[in-house]
Amino acid sequence: MTFLDVRNLSVQAGATTVVRDASLCLDASHTYTLLGETGSGKSLLAQAIMGNLPSGLSSSGSVAVFGEASVAAEPAKRRKLWGHSMALLPQEPWLALDPTMRVISQVAETYQKVGRSSGGVKGARQRAATDFLSLGLAGAERKLPGALSGGMAQRTAFAAVRAGGARLLIVDEPTKGLDAGLRDSVVSMLKQVAGTGGAVLVITHDVASARLLGGTIGVMLDGEIVEQGPADQILTYPKHDYTRKLLAADPQTWGLSPQPSLGEPVLTATGLSKCFGKQQLFANLDIEIASGERVAVTGPSGSGKTTLGSMLLGLVPPDSGSVSRRPNVPLWKYQKLYQDPIAAFPPRVTLRTSLCDLLSRHGLRWADVEKWMERTRLRASLLDRLPDQVSSGELQRIALVRMLLLQPVLLVADEPTSRLDPITQQETIDLLVECLADSACALVLVTHDEAIAGNIASRVLTLKALHSSMP
Amino acid sequence: MTIPSDHILDVGNAARKRMTPWQWVGLAMIALIVLFSLVAPLIGRDPLVQDLDHVMTRPCAASPLGTDHLGRSMLARLGYAARLSLLLAALSVLTAAIPGAILGVAAAWRARWADTMLSTIADCVLALPGLLFIVLLTAFAPGKFWPFYVGLSVALWVEYFRVVRAASQTLLHGSQVEASRMLGFGPVYIVRRHLLPELISLLRTLMTFGAATSVLSLAALGLVGVGLRPPTPELGTMMIELLPHYQEAPWLIAEPILVLLLAVTGLALVAGEREFK
Numbered sequence: 001m002t003f004l005d006v007r008n009l010s011v012q013a014g015a016t017t018v019v020r021d022a023s024l025c026l027d028a029s030h031t032y033t034l035l036g037e038t039g040s041g042k043s044l045l046a047q048a049i050m051g052n053l054p055s056g057l058s059s060s061g062s063v064a065v066f067g068e069a070s071v072a073a074e075p076a077k078r079r080k081l082w083g084h085s086m087a088l089l090p091q092e093p094w095l096a097l098d099p100t101m102r103v104i105s106q107v108a109e110t111y112q113k114v115g116r117s118s119g120g121v122k123g124a125r126q127r128a129a130t131d132f133l134s135l136g137l138a139g140a141e142r143k144l145p146g147a148l149s150g151g152m153a154q155r156t157a158f159a160a161v162r163a164g165g166a167r168l169l170i171v172d173e174p175t176k177g178l179d180a181g182l183r184d185s186v187v188s189m190l191k192q193v194a195g196t197g198g199a200v201l202v203i204t205h206d207v208a209s210a211r212l213l214g215g216t217i218g219v220m221l222d223g224e225i226v227e228q229g230p231a232d233q234i235l236t237y238p239k240h241d242y243t244r245k246l247l248a249a250d251p252q253t254w255g256l257s258p259q260p261s262l263g264e265p266v267l268t269a270t271g272l273s274k275c276f277g278k279q280q281l282f283a284n285l286d287i288e289i290a291s292g293e294r295v296a297v298t299g300p301s302g303s304g305k306t307t308l309g310s311m312l313l314g315l316v317p318p319d320s321g322s323v324s325r326r327p328n329v330p331l332w333k334y335q336k337l338y339q340d341p342i343a344a345f346p347p348r349v350t351l352r353t354s355l356c357d358l359l360s361r362h363g364l365r366w367a368d369v370e371k372w373m374e375r376t377r378l379r380a381s382l383l384d385r386l387p388d389q390v391s392s393g394e395l396q397r398i399a400l401v402r403m404l405l406l407q408p409v410l411l412v413a414d415e416p417t418s419r420l421d422p423i424t425q426q427e428t429i430d431l432l433v434e435c436l437a438d439s440a441c442a443l444v445l446v447t448h449d450e451a452i453a454g455n456i457a458s459r460v461l462t463l464k465a466l467h468s469s470m471p
Numbered sequence: 472m473t474i475p476s477d478h479i480l481d482v483g484n485a486a487r488k489r490m491t492p493w494q495w496v497g498l499a500m501i502a503l504i505v506l507f508s509l510v511a512p513l514i515g516r517d518p519l520v521q522d523l524d525h526v527m528t529r530p531c532a533a534s535p536l537g538t539d540h541l542g543r544s545m546l547a548r549l550g551y552a553a554r555l556s557l558l559l560a561a562l563s564v565l566t567a568a569i570p571g572a573i574l575g576v577a578a579a580w581r582a583r584w585a586d587t588m589l590s591t592i593a594d595c596v597l598a599l600p601g602l603l604f605i606v607l608l609t610a611f612a613p614g615k616f617w618p619f620y621v622g623l624s625v626a627l628w629v630e631y632f633r634v635v636r637a638a639s640q641t642l643l644h645g646s647q648v649e650a651s652r653m654l655g656f657g658p659v660y661i662v663r664r665h666l667l668p669e670l671i672s673l674l675r676t677l678m679t680f681g682a683a684t685s686v687l688s689l690a691a692l693g694l695v696g697v698g699l700r701p702p703t704p705e706l707g708t709m710m711i712e713l714l715p716h717y718q719e720a721p722w723l724i725a726e727p728i729l730v731l732l733l734a735v736t737g738l739a740l741v742a743g744e745r746e747f748k
Contacts, residue, residue, distance in 0.1 A: 315649060332655035344650035348668035357664065361655055406654070 051075020497740025511550025571631025601626030
């Protein structure tokens with residue numbers, strides 16, 4: 001049976017078309033993966049299918065759900081199906097949980113109110129408890145969402161969505177920013193839905209997730225589905241240029257970066273230890289970083305990678321041990337690149353103002369900005385926007401430019417590309433390595449992606465196992 | 472946690488700071504009252520001069536809003552009363568907001584002891600009902616203006632302190648401020664670029680509500696007879712003076728009520744939620 005049949009769906013934002021003539025078909029027990037970069041319109045396509053487009057956007061075309069056709073622009077019919085027949089698991093699902101309510105009650109509530117399950121409150125609670133067990137969430141039932149890790153929150157949100165009983169599930173970027181282990185578990189959850197007679201439409205920029213999901217893949221570029229077909233075929237014999245580029249940008253296929261020449265040490269840390277509550281993150285860690293060196297810190301989520309990075313910058317005090325920097329070098333020569341670049345800019349002023357502030361603080365010239373902007377292939381017109389008006393990839397490059405202006409000696413990059421699509425990710429990492437090599441700046445790259453770590457780092461430090469190894 | 476907005480496009484941005492129609496209505500009401508308080512005393516007579524030959528007249532050309540039970544010009548009295556209320560509101564809101572906000576930022580900044588001390592003081596003030604405190608102060612200087620001003624300011628600053636402290640704590644612990652600090656920026660920059668832009672809209676809302684509270688408190692105290700003393704024109708005292716005559720001249724008591732209603736509703740409407748997205 002065909003669960004979802006979308007014909008010639010377009011989405012307009014004023015005069016511009018952001019999704020053009022998208023058609024796709026999803027049968028029971030199948031998955032369909034929409035693959036594309038940020039801004040390609042894949043989330044909007046999903047919202048148009050659900051019928052919850054943001055105001056100011058209009059859609060045309062037709063959407064048939066469970067064989068019932070409706071006009072895309074009139075979502076009232078589909079809205080009646082929300083929750084119990086079709087459901088959307090949004091991006092950053094932890095934002096979809098109620099922060100003041102214990103998680104098991106949130107799932108039980110969905111069973112009771114949306115899924116209309118039998119057995120009343122008690123039955124709903126029992127079902128929720130069973131879900132928690134099967135999703136590996138045992139012990140987390142009575143926690144508040146704030147006390148859960150990202151992966152656990154994701155599984156909780158998934159449990160809540162599934163509790164509604166929807167057989168057609170639309171999932172927006174379920175694996176964004178997750179490490180390989182969590183990604184695999186999310187993918188297997190989704191495959192299970194398809195395996196039990198449901199249908200899943202997944203939106204992602206992650207080729208690895210698409211490969212694991214199998215099913216059908218549609219590749220989206222600038223609002224159009226440029227290629228679609230069975231996963232094996234698309235991933236092995238891509239026809240469209242863009243698909244080829246996308247596959248080539250997979251970190252697994254990158255070459256090794258040239259080895260840097262090392263200089264004097266810029267940072268020495270001895271005997272670092274950190275506990276988080278009762279859990280020991282790492283103990284007795286010694287690190288010495290030479291100028292120009294590229295060190296990758298990897299490990300599963302929750303292993304303290306980010307904490308270690310912050311500790312090297314002096315943002316988090318260690319429980320024991322010490323970090324010493326090179327004397328006579330000002331503190332601002334040690335910089336950090338954030339996972340989400342928007343987290344590093346004053347939100348209410350234009351990027352130009354931010355950069356000008358920095359220039360006047362350190363007595364630098366605008367010519368330097370122009371030099372680095374050119375180097376990182378950024379248009380100057382971007383600078384007149386607010387931080388949330390440029391794409392993540394561009395903003396990350398602007399953040400890089402901002403650091404480079406200070407001629408840093410050490411840069412800690414905390415998952416700088418994990419939220420970017422593969423092509424942008426490769427561009428950004430390449431630029432990062434090139435620019436730092438030019439200025440002999442050391443790099444500590446915190447990443448969950450071992451492929452990237454292996455490609456660019458001269459030394460990989462793996463946490464959890466608590467040892468340092470040379471490749 | 473920041474919500475990535477790249478997939479929403481820029482649709483919401485233009486609308487972010489636009490005022491709602493109701494806020495325009497509120498603004499118009501306040502403008503009307505301000506204009507009235509400026510113009511009315513100019514064209515009316517001395518608000519204290521009695522004319523016992525013409526008491527409780529209906530609105531006419533000589534006295535556009537009529538005269539009260541002592542033949543005084545209602546236009547002039549209402550104008551002065553509105554001016555007094557607005558002046559008190561503006562003064563006490565400013566006196567409460569500026570130190571309240573500064574102390575709030577100071578408490579959030581770092582030193583634990585400063586935070587504890589300031590928060591304790593704020594809690595103490597909060598425990599004392601504001602109106603009661605004003606009544607206590609008026610005992611020292613019956614019928615004077617300053618007890619209201621001091622009392623309201625002391626009662627109101629806590630609100631600014633607490634809200635600003637809570638908001639600043641979140642901002643100061645956020646990654647944006649962390650990033651700016653690492654880039655070598657000092658406290659002045661953090662206040663100017665990170666705190667102020669976020670706090671200003673909060674403060675604007677609090678200040679409009681605070682102004683409404685001040686206007687209402689002054690009138691309430693006047694109405695129960697512990698406010699300013701007659702013959703000073705004040706909305707609350709005027710209401711209580713005109714109350715015995717509401718049957719013969721209902722328009723008279725309606726006038727101060729209308730002025731008060733307009734001022735408070737106007738302020739409440741302006742303070743109302745801004746349209747986000």
